[in-house]
Amino acid sequence: MNPFDPKHWDPCNExxxxxxxxxxxxxxxxxxxxxxxxxxxxxxxxxxxxxxxxKLLERLKKSDxxxxxxxxxxxxxxxxxxx
Amino acid sequence: MNDDRRLEFxxxxxxxxxELYGAALRMTRNPSMAxxxxxxxxxxxxxxxxxxxxxxxLRAWMYRILTNTYITHxxxxxxxxxxxxxxxxxxxxxxxxxxxxxxxxxxxxDPAKEVMGxxxxxDFRKALDLLPxxxxxxxxxxxxxxxxxxxxxxxxxxxxxxxxxxxxxxRALLQTTLHQHAVELGLVPA
Numbered sequence: 001m002n003p004f005d006p007k008h009w010d011p012c013n014e015x016x017x018x019x020x021x022x023x024x025x026x027x028x029x030x031x032x033x034x035x036x037x038x039x040x041x042x043x044x045x046x047x048x049x050x051x052x053x054x055k056l057l058e059r060l061k062k063s064d065x066x067x068x069x070x071x072x073x074x075x076x077x078x079x080x081x082x083x
Numbered sequence: 084m085n086d087d088r089r090l091e092f093x094x095x096x097x098x099x100x101x102e103l104y105g106a107a108l109r110m111t112r113n114p115s116m117a118x119x120x121x122x123x124x125x126x127x128x129x130x131x132x133x134x135x136x137x138x139x140x141l142r143a144w145m146y147r148i149l150t151n152t153y154i155t156h157x158x159x160x161x162x163x164x165x166x167x168x169x170x171x172x173x174x175x176x177x178x179x180x181x182x183x184x185x186x187x188x189x190x191x192x193d194p195a196k197e198v199m200g201x202x203x204x205x206d207f208r209k210a211l212d213l214l215p216x217x218x219x220x221x222x223x224x225x226x227x228x229x230x231x232x233x234x235x236x237x238x239x240x241x242x243x244x245x246x247x248x249x250x251x252x253x254r255a256l257l258q259t260t261l262h263q264h265a266v267e268l269g270l271v272p273a
Contacts, residue, residue, distance in 0.1 A: 015234070016177065016178070019177070020225075020226070020250070022256070024089045024225075024226070024229070026231055026232075027089060027231065027232055041187065048181075048185070049178050049181055050196075051195060052178070052181045052194055052195045053178070053181070055198065055199060056195075056198055056258075057197040057243075059198060059199055059202070059225060060207050060211070060226065060257075061226070061227055062204070063204040063205075063206075063207035063208055063211075064105055064109065064204075064207075064208060064227060065105075065110060065204075065210075066101055066102070066104055066105030067101055067104075068100040068101045068103075068104035069104075069114075069118060070119070071118070072100070072104065072121060072122060073100060075118075075122050076097070076100065076121070076122065076125050077097075079122070079125055079126055079129060080089075080093055080097070080125070080129065
């Protein structure tokens with residue numbers, strides 16, 4: 001990491017801005033992931049925020065268990081079988 | 084060739100019905116409209132099956148059709164997407180809810196536990212439904228359905244940068260709404 005690169009002047013900001021990319025395990029290079037993981041162990045306030053955000057996101061996903069109505073399922077099956 | 088595609092479509096698209104309906108429900112906030120959006124999306128996908136490349140990501144393709152169907156055919160029937168005041172964005176910060184919950188007395192319970200325990204599914208659904216449409220759609224596709232930036236960008240037909248900024252604002256507004264609810268529940272002082 002280049003300490004003169006303005007991007008790295010504030011490692012907390014840098015980590016917090018990428019919280020969702022990190023939590024979703026998407027879009028980050030392995031190096032970025034490792035950098036963030038290291039920062040989270042070094043910096044408990046950031047660690048707590050990530051932890052909170054992770055739980056919030058999981059909770060949000062679980063809040064939406066959706067079952068497609070049977071009526072719609074029948075409608076789609078009819079559409080796919082007719083042709 | 085098209086028979087192979089149709090076979091693959093039947094095998095892989097039908098198991099996506101529940102999640103596609105769920106996404107349509109969050110976009111439309113209306114069960115019967117959600118059914119129509121999903122049915123129309125399947126009809127369109129089936130009709131343009133020759134545009135689908137077998138072996139490529141069928142799920143992303145379906146979400147693109149679903150989003151497009153919703154935006155072009157169903158949203159027009161309604162009023163323009165709600166606008167949120169600039170004020171609301173400025174107040175919204177990324178960790179709004181966390182900051183408010185953790186700034187209480189040290190003896191207060193762990194913020195994460197409270198969010199898990201005291202907020203109901205309904206509370207989360209309501210908070211999501213309250214988001215302005217363009218932010219809600221981005222959050223649904225990326226955070227709930229797990230599409231990539233590129234897939235969301237192509238579903239919404241906007242640049243990746245726009246997806247990022249809609250997600251950031253959507254999540255920040257979500258925390259603001261949940262904070263207001265935490266105030267109503269008496270978890271934090273107003």
